[in-house]
Amino acid sequence: MPEEKPVRGETALIAALHRRFGPPPPGVALGIGDDCAALDAGGEDFLLWTVDTLVEGVHFDLAYFSLPQLGRKALAVNLSDIAAMGGVPLYALLSLGWPRHRDTAGALALGEGLAQAGQEYGVAVIGGDTVSSPGGVLLTLTLLGRVPREEMLTRQGARVGEGIYVTGVLGEAAAGLEMLKRGLALEGELHQALSQAHLDPRPQLQAGRVLAREKLATALIDLSDGVATDLGHLCRMSGVGARVPAATAPVSPRVQAAAPALGVDPLDLALKGGEDYQLLFTAPAAQASALLAAFARAGLPPPLPLGEIITGPGVWLETAAGEKDIAGQGFDHFRLDL
Amino acid sequence: MPEEKPVRGETALIAALHRRFGPPPPGVALGIGDDCAALDAGGEDFLLWTVDTLVEGVHFDLAYFSLPQLGRKALAVNLSDIAAMGGVPLYALLSLGWPRHRDTAGALALGEGLAQAGQEYGVAVIGGDTVSSPGGVLLTLTLLGRVPREEMLTRQGARVGEGIYVTGVLGEAAAGLEMLKRGLALEGELHQALSQAHLDPRPQLQAGRVLAREKLATALIDLSDGVATDLGHLCRMSGVGARVPAATAPVSPRVQAAAPALGVDPLDLALKGGEDYQLLFTAPAAQASALLAAFARAGLPPPLPLGEIITGPGVWLETAAGEKDIAGQGFDHFRLDL
Numbered sequence: 001m002p003e004e005k006p007v008r009g010e011t012a013l014i015a016a017l018h019r020r021f022g023p024p025p026p027g028v029a030l031g032i033g034d035d036c037a038a039l040d041a042g043g044e045d046f047l048l049w050t051v052d053t054l055v056e057g058v059h060f061d062l063a064y065f066s067l068p069q070l071g072r073k074a075l076a077v078n079l080s081d082i083a084a085m086g087g088v089p090l091y092a093l094l095s096l097g098w099p100r101h102r103d104t105a106g107a108l109a110l111g112e113g114l115a116q117a118g119q120e121y122g123v124a125v126i127g128g129d130t131v132s133s134p135g136g137v138l139l140t141l142t143l144l145g146r147v148p149r150e151e152m153l154t155r156q157g158a159r160v161g162e163g164i165y166v167t168g169v170l171g172e173a174a175a176g177l178e179m180l181k182r183g184l185a186l187e188g189e190l191h192q193a194l195s196q197a198h199l200d201p202r203p204q205l206q207a208g209r210v211l212a213r214e215k216l217a218t219a220l221i222d223l224s225d226g227v228a229t230d231l232g233h234l235c236r237m238s239g240v241g242a243r244v245p246a247a248t249a250p251v252s253p254r255v256q257a258a259a260p261a262l263g264v265d266p267l268d269l270a271l272k273g274g275e276d277y278q279l280l281f282t283a284p285a286a287q288a289s290a291l292l293a294a295f296a297r298a299g300l301p302p303p304l305p306l307g308e309i310i311t312g313p314g315v316w317l318e319t320a321a322g323e324k325d326i327a328g329q330g331f332d333h334f335r336l337d338l
Numbered sequence: 339m340p341e342e343k344p345v346r347g348e349t350a351l352i353a354a355l356h357r358r359f360g361p362p363p364p365g366v367a368l369g370i371g372d373d374c375a376a377l378d379a380g381g382e383d384f385l386l387w388t389v390d391t392l393v394e395g396v397h398f399d400l401a402y403f404s405l406p407q408l409g410r411k412a413l414a415v416n417l418s419d420i421a422a423m424g425g426v427p428l429y430a431l432l433s434l435g436w437p438r439h440r441d442t443a444g445a446l447a448l449g450e451g452l453a454q455a456g457q458e459y460g461v462a463v464i465g466g467d468t469v470s471s472p473g474g475v476l477l478t479l480t481l482l483g484r485v486p487r488e489e490m491l492t493r494q495g496a497r498v499g500e501g502i503y504v505t506g507v508l509g510e511a512a513a514g515l516e517m518l519k520r521g522l523a524l525e526g527e528l529h530q531a532l533s534q535a536h537l538d539p540r541p542q543l544q545a546g547r548v549l550a551r552e553k554l555a556t557a558l559i560d561l562s563d564g565v566a567t568d569l570g571h572l573c574r575m576s577g578v579g580a581r582v583p584a585a586t587a588p589v590s591p592r593v594q595a596a597a598p599a600l601g602v603d604p605l606d607l608a609l610k611g612g613e614d615y616q617l618l619f620t621a622p623a624a625q626a627s628a629l630l631a632a633f634a635r636a637g638l639p640p641p642l643p644l645g646e647i648i649t650g651p652g653v654w655l656e657t658a659a660g661e662k663d664i665a666g667q668g669f670d671h672f673r674l675d676l
Contacts, residue, residue: 010468013442017432017449021456021463028429028464037431037465039482041379049465051389051480053433057472091366093375094355095391095478104351111355118359125359126366127375127387130348134395135473140433142389142480144377 011233011328033237034154035084035222036145046152048145050081056136064180067106068113069199070139075117077224078143079203080277084222085154086212087147089121089205094128097138110139121205151212153220155237158282158309162218164242165291165303167207167279169252170227171266172197174273178262186258193254201277208279210298216291217281226274227306229330231315234280236327241312244271244326246319250304271317272330282309349571349666371575372492373422373560374483384490386483388419394474402518405444406451407537408477413455415562416481417541418615422560423492424550425485427459427543432466435476448477459543489550491558496576496620496647500556503629503641505545505617508565509593509604510535512611516600524596531592539615546617548636554629555619564612565644567668569653572618574665579650582609582664584657588642609655610668620647 014032024031029046030038036048054060054074062070075092082089094114098107107130118125123143131138158164176198179186186194204222211217221234227244235242251270259266281303283291292302310316314325352370362369367384368376374386392398392412403411413430420427432452436445445468456463461481469476496502514536517524524532542560549555559572565582573580589608597604619641621629630640648654653665 013436013445013468014466016442016446017466017468020446020449020453022453024464025462028462031462031464032466034465037429039429041381043379043381047379047385049429049431049480049482051431051433051465051478052467053435053469053476053478055435055469055471055476058470091375091377091387093387093389093480095389097391097393097476098351104354107351108354108358111358115358115360124363124366124369126362126369127372127389128352128355128370129390130351130355131391131393132396133393138391138393138435138476140389140391140478142387142431144387 030154035081036087038085038152040149044148045146046149048082048085048087048147049142050078051140051142052078052081053138053140055138062137065199067109068116070137071110071113072117072200074139074141075114075121075123076201076203076277078141079121079123079205080222080224082143082145083203083205083208083279084220085147086151086208086220087145088209089123089143089145091144092118092123092125093142094125095140096128096130097133098130099133099136147212151215153212153217155219155221155234158219158234158238158240160240160309160311162282162284162309163288164231164280164282164306164308166223166250166306167204167303168276168301169250169304170276170278171255171270171273172252173201173275173277174269175255175258175262177275178264179258184261186261190254190257194258198275201275203277204279206298207295207300210294210300211279211281214294216287216294217283220279220281223276223278223280224274226330227271227280228315228326229328230280232327234282235312235315239312241310241314241316242307243310243316243318244307246317248305250306271326274330280306368492373419374425376423376490378487382486383484384487386420386423386425386485387480388416389478389480390416390419391476391478393476400475403537405447406454408475409448409451410455410538412477412479413452413459413461414539414541414615416479417459417461417543418560418562420481420483421541421543421546421617422558423485424489424546424558425483426547427461427481427483429482430456430461430463431480432463433478434466434468435471436468437471437474440475459541485550489553491550491555493557493559493572493575496557496572496578498578498647498649500620500622500647501626502569502580502618502620502644502646504561504588504644505542505641506614506639507588507590507642508614508616509608509611510590511539511613511615512607513593513596513600515613516602517596522599524599528592528595532596536613539613541615542617544636545633545638548632548638549619552632554625554632555621558617558619561614561616561618562612564668565609565618566653566664567666569618570665572620573650573653577650579648579652579654580645581648581654581656582645584655586643588644609664612668618644
């Protein structure tokens, strides 16, 4: 094993593991370092493959998640990885770790939520495994999907001068989590919407397909860890940087409204909070009107401008006080951060 | 949700989840209830897909597992599921839950063991995910493999009158676990072999391929939960029963030798202990000599007779004291058992 500097943070750990696993073999169109792996079996489509684990006490708290909601969310976060490649989901396997002290009726309720979400999104749960857990509930889903090989979008491909867009306003999931963690009660609609944003995120599968099918994006990622971290990944993989003007950042009005009660900076939640599960993508400026038209045709809300791709590295937040690089500064609530 | 009796035990839980997930859609050759799911993408091969989670304190104890051994074993137990379909492994994704208090150097050591085992078995680790774990180490692997569609073996297909075979002697992994858990020191070679059986099981990929390619078996399963449980699964899925004469059961001589020190019945360890990761299969009596010849040609040790398929249900252990049904009586050390 070669000498190596100590590894700090999830990105560095994944990179160090990557070096151990070596380059992907033939038949693998895309290995470690994107939202999904992509397999090339010679057909018209690449096969997309992803895995994600949710751990009680890290990713969710059963004080405010119902078990059906949890099954549903586990599917959503995996579906978001398929959306981030421009793909269509196909099948799922569930690996469920269940605490001995919990009634198995709860496992069935979780399965019911997962099954219903599967029907809604056209994903069949076709197998899996249950194990005993000495701690809390553990929930791993692995999904397969497909994407026409000419359409697949990755984290690579953003070019200097292109616009950066997101498929929806930012920060609601992070605000919802803060609210739920602290047990705050906000005004009715606001409370409901922010809770839902954390408890029941909607993977942007349709937007991903529009971008892929109509070849409107040059690079694509989903917002699981926050703009600062995820745009940082996209920039690093594309070999570019990004400029994000604070004044025009698409912060959710609900986050603005909740910020005083939460005592947080809404811009921080929007750019550094995670789990919005919106898509973030880059597109040439010349495509801007085609982009709006395609989203409108698909019945989707218009993509929102976030900034511009510049010479790298860095994700430069522009405020009245000047510029600072926020790359990798997502709150990383849920991730490994050592 | 329809009224349902309370669910007890892992098999019942999986069956109840299965009802919620519904029948597999077109394109799925085999859904829940076998060692792998099998996908039919229209080519010559079915795609095999499996997922397994190992949980610290349930499936392994880092008091006697090194982290590279753990990475290696996680791959082995998943490979055994591919072997149990007669398949060839292709790719793996890792989802690693790492405790905040552990140095990431340990995660890299685990990755190193996994990478080395992957090279040995021809499996590329092509992606994955790391998360923080509030408890111990969590390790999920999902594997894809392939099997020619005409060759795939499942848990279904055993017929009355056929012989039941295993690919090696039984009980060593369970004896090794007992020995390690109690911190017993046995005589050198015995200690080493029993430790290895628990710490470093060898998936029977080559035997699975011989059985599949030469169409020698009618049904196949791997021994993860013990003969009593796994032969029980095979019988239930095939709609048959089994007769297992105690006097001729292929109990490992090492287990016989260690039994007095462990204070256990060697037959119990062999039939109810888990994790041997040998293959168990059924074959017509008329094939017995072809079977031996094929294993010899492949340089594999001869399959060992375990019993006979009879009219079901049940897995009937025949002793001097009479017959009893041991179906589902595996120790289930590691599984969910409520």
